[in-house]
Amino acid sequence: MIKTIATTPYSDQKPGTSGLRKRVTHFQQTNYVENFIQALFDSLPDKDGETLVIGGDGRFFNDTVIQIAIRMAAANGFGKVIVGQGGVLSTPGASHIIRHYNASGGIVLSASHNPGGPDGDFGIKYNGTNGGPAAEKITDAVYARSKEITQYKTVDTPDIDLSTIGVETVAGMSVEIIDPVADYAALMETLFDFDAIAAMFASGFRMQFDAMHAVTGPYAKAIIEGRLGAPAGTVINAVPLPDFGGGHPDPNLVHAKDLYDLLMGADAPDFGAASDGDGDRNLIIGRNRFVTPSDSLALLAANAHLAPGYSRGIAGIARSMPTSAAADRVAEKLGIEMHETPTGWKFFGNLLDAGRVTICGEESAGTGSDHVREKDGVWAVLLWLNILAVRKQSVDEIVREHWATYGRNYYSRHDYEEVDAEAANRLMADLRAKLPELKANGLAGRQIVLADDFAYSDPVDGSQTNGQGIRIGFADGSRIVFRLSGTGTVGATLRVYIERYEPADGDHDRETQEALSDLIVLADEVAEIKARTGRDVPTVIT
Ligand code: G6P
Numbered sequence: 001m002i003k004t005i006a007t008t009p010y011s012d013q014k015p016g017t018s019g020l021r022k023r024v025t026h027f028q029q030t031n032y033v034e035n036f037i038q039a040l041f042d043s044l045p046d047k048d049g050e051t052l053v054i055g056g057d058g059r060f061f062n063d064t065v066i067q068i069a070i071r072m073a074a075a076n077g078f079g080k081v082i083v084g085q086g087g088v089l090s091t092p093g094a095s096h097i098i099r100h101y102n103a104s105g106g107i108v109l110s111a112s113h114n115p116g117g118p119d120g121d122f123g124i125k126y127n128g129t130n131g132g133p134a135a136e137k138i139t140d141a142v143y144a145r146s147k148e149i150t151q152y153k154t155v156d157t158p159d160i161d162l163s164t165i166g167v168e169t170v171a172g173m174s175v176e177i178i179d180p181v182a183d184y185a186a187l188m189e190t191l192f193d194f195d196a197i198a199a200m201f202a203s204g205f206r207m208q209f210d211a212m213h214a215v216t217g218p219y220a221k222a223i224i225e226g227r228l229g230a231p232a233g234t235v236i237n238a239v240p241l242p243d244f245g246g247g248h249p250d251p252n253l254v255h256a257k258d259l260y261d262l263l264m265g266a267d268a269p270d271f272g273a274a275s276d277g278d279g280d281r282n283l284i285i286g287r288n289r290f291v292t293p294s295d296s297l298a299l300l301a302a303n304a305h306l307a308p309g310y311s312r313g314i315a316g317i318a319r320s321m322p323t324s325a326a327a328d329r330v331a332e333k334l335g336i337e338m339h340e341t342p343t344g345w346k347f348f349g350n351l352l353d354a355g356r357v358t359i360c361g362e363e364s365a366g367t368g369s370d371h372v373r374e375k376d377g378v379w380a381v382l383l384w385l386n387i388l389a390v391r392k393q394s395v396d397e398i399v400r401e402h403w404a405t406y407g408r409n410y411y412s413r414h415d416y417e418e419v420d421a422e423a424a425n426r427l428m429a430d431l432r433a434k435l436p437e438l439k440a441n442g443l444a445g446r447q448i449v450l451a452d453d454f455a456y457s458d459p460v461d462g463s464q465t466n467g468q469g470i471r472i473g474f475a476d477g478s479r480i481v482f483r484l485s486g487t488g489t490v491g492a493t494l495r496v497y498i499e500r501y502e503p504a505d506g507d508h509d510r511e512t513q514e515a516l517s518d519l520i521v522l523a524d525e526v527a528e529i530k531a532r533t534g535r536d537v538p539t540v541i542t
């Protein structure tokens with residue numbers, strides 16, 4: 001039944017940090033999907049009789065690619081595939097399924113927070129047996145193979161019905177359709193005190209979770225409204241749609257503005273949260289209190305011991321370099337390891353596998369722990385709920401107490417999107433060249449204690465990653481970081497991360513942009529942002 005089909009290679013199938021991500025129309029080119037999946041299968045050491053997990057965030061084209069992947073898995077010798085019902089698995093959900101069923105890996109179909117639909121984006125990502133994004137060694141091999149591929153293997157069978165839970169057979173390979181939520185919900189139940197959270201809801205705690213018509217809808221419905229007993233309507237936009245209802249499933253203050261306005265309004269519920277297209281990002285807003293991702297990481301790390309899954313304490317914390325140093329102060333106080341890694345979740349994998357860290361986070365709205373090998377939006381929301389249920393305080397009170405203990409890291413990111421790529425590269429190069437002089441002479445009368453281009457040496461496998469962003473650190477703990485985005489699609493995106501430390505007994509009530517205003521001026525002076533980009537103001541401020 002196995003058919004070998006001739007094909008011609010594409011030259012642009014280089015996976016990025018989160019797999020191969022392109023427009024749907026790009027993936028619809030002849031054999032584009034088949035080539036990439038065959039290149040992937042050709043690059044894996046073990047396939048014979050192995051188990052492969054397949055699922056995605058439900059966006060347009062998901063179903064088509066799943067059918068292709070199932071047939072090709074059968075033709076390439078896999079013993080079994082596990083598929084989420086309806087083809088749906090959140091990214092952290094897929095990570096858990098891979099680990100839980102000892103699969104050799106998984107194919108995750110998503111373009112994360114990018115819009116979906118026929119004119120939107122699509123993506124194919126491979127996660128390895130630890131449940132985390134494939135190491136560069138594999139993605140490099142896939143790319144190399146994709147450039148020379150001449151044929152792919154498939155089987156001639158009808159489409160599998162993905163809507164019914166159960167086991168089917170495709171050309172001798174077993175296909176198990178599973179409930180996408182059940183195993184994940186069971187895992188959450190081992191980590192969090194569901195009774196305490198349910199009691200909090202029963203006593204009138206009000207929450208709004210915006211699933212943004214994306215993959216976390218079924219997860220949040222089943223867990224928050226189902227197992228935790230929150231009133232119906234707590235989870236909104238809960239039905240995943242192929243085009244996310246025409247929205248942009250990115251849980252930030254721009255695309256989740258309605259949620260933000262609700263939480264800042266007169267009749268605000270106690271707690272608001274949202275997640276992105278594939279369920280790995282999170283947004284946390286208390287009544288009249290937005291929590292930055294950097295602060296959320298620090299708060300979750302400081303309070304994790306209140307949840308049963310972390311009651312013995314955490315081994316260490318890791319954060320991406322541009323994420324604020326708020327978590328570092330928690331690690332210092334707890335006397336545990338703290339790691340600063342390059343941007344991208346994959347850099348946490350080795351530290352988690354080695355048991356060196358338990359909780360990780362990034363300023364780009366990702367938080368997670370060693371329970372899976374992806375960041376996890378619903379997990380972050382449940383840990384917050386567990387903390388709220390135990391401390392019986394509002395988000396605002398908890399945040400303020402945290403600042404009064406550790407101090408506050410005022411923090412903001414200024415993005416200059418779609419700037420001329422050459423101008424952006426030159427800005428970075430010229431700034432890099434200035435670093436020794438800055439270190440020696442300071443800037444505008446301020447002493448500079450750190451001026452470098454961030455390089456990371458992985459303490460577990462010794463691998464070295466260079467050129468990860470320019471750091472300028474001042475003696476008072478303030479910091480300016482310059483980085484070019486690795487995920488932009490048009491031109492270059494310059495990200496400027498600005499941070500100022502205000503000690504525990506200082507003023508924690510200033511408006512963020514105002515508190516950072518002198519550093520914002522310095523950032524422009526030292527990098528000549530306005531002059532070189534031709535932009536007077538950032539396109540996005542978060
Ligand atoms: C993706 C990755 C994150 C990373 C982010 C950075 O979302 O999954 O781990 O933090 O990209 O994006 P940037 O545009 O700043 O390179």
Ligand code: ZN
Pocket residue numbers: 091112113276277278279280281
């Ligand atoms: Zn995502």
